């Protein structure tokens with residue numbers, strides 16, 4: 286029997302510091318997230334980060350938590366249910382970190398008689414810390430526990446025309462008549478620069494300069510930065526935005542190593558200082574709203590912008606559970622069958 290496995294990032298089980306600590310330990314000990322040798326990672330994560338961050342992150346989660354649970358997890362379950370109405374193929378959902386774990390869901394799929402799986406990491410853009418870590422874990426689990434599974438991997442959809450259209454529609458329906466006089470920031474989750482170099486199969490193309498991401502290369506298949514630029518370019522083209530009316534930035538930096546620039550928080554403060562009258566932020570690296578959008582953008586960035594003297598701030602929500610998005614995923618699944 287054929288079935289789909291949708292995978293999103295996952296959240297802590299609750300906003301209690303101990304649950305956040307458990308979640309962060311699993312997340313940050315992933316060698317594709319903090320990609321340094323095991324001993325250094327262990328010392329950094331267990332010896333430093335987990336001493337202070339869980340309390341801070343728990344407070345942030347408390348600000349955005351719903352009565353049903355983490356927005357990311359709740360939305361992902363609702364999306365799975367909605368997608369199931371557009372396809373006869375059974376759709377399962379797992380989280381890369383936390384619950385329901387990928388291993389537990391693969392076990393359930395096995396018990397249910399599934400033999401062929403379409404693996405759908407719910408990330409539009411390829412990164413070691415998103416698509417790759419899901420694919421690698423599923424490969425490892427398959428090899429160890431489910432060698433009879435046939436697994437196909439759904440590719441990042443950062444430039445899929447129907448996905449771009451949905452993003453453009455979302456911007457339009459949020460901003461309405463203010464679309465052309467609003468400055469739009471496309472804010473993507475950040476990455477350490479070295480992860481861009483690591484995923485370059487040519488080992489020479491990516492330079493993180495003004496031109497590598499727009500010079501055609503095989504490297505773009507796995508280049509997060511190129512893919513973020515492309516999503517931005519295509520949405521801007523669809524909406525016929527003036528060049529000066531949109532820009533790109535990268536959020537959620539962790540640690541002291543160089544991360545992709547410009548940083549969203551700095552950029553938004555600068556735009557506030559410039560007294561920009563209307564600013565909108567969209568975060569296309571996430572398909573569902575989560576801590577990084579609801580707290581970091583819609584609360585923190587909004588506050589920074591207005592405190593610096595900026596005018597109206599609009600947060601453009603993720604695609605979440607909107608019917609057209611569920612329908613599109615359903616179409617992708619039906620094309621696989």
Ligand SMILES: C=CC1=C(C)c2cc3[nH]c(cc4nc(cc5[nH]c(cc1n2)c(C)c5CCC(=O)O)C(CCC(=O)O)=C4C)c(C)c3C=C
Pocket residue numbers: 294295296297309317318319338342355357408412414415474475476477537539570571574575576577
């Ligand atoms: C686009 C997908 C994501 C990439 C790539 C990514 C890289 C990445 N993240 C961290 C560290 C943290 N991220 C945190 C939260 C978080 N990250 C993503 C997505 C990507 N991360 C999402 C959807 C979320 C929100 C989860 C939720 O429950 O809502 C956190 C936890 C929160 C906090 O303490 O700030 C950390 C830590 C690194 C180091 C990294 C790249 C290498």
Ligand SMILES: [Fe+2]
Pocket residue numbers: 474537
């Ligand atoms: Fe993250």
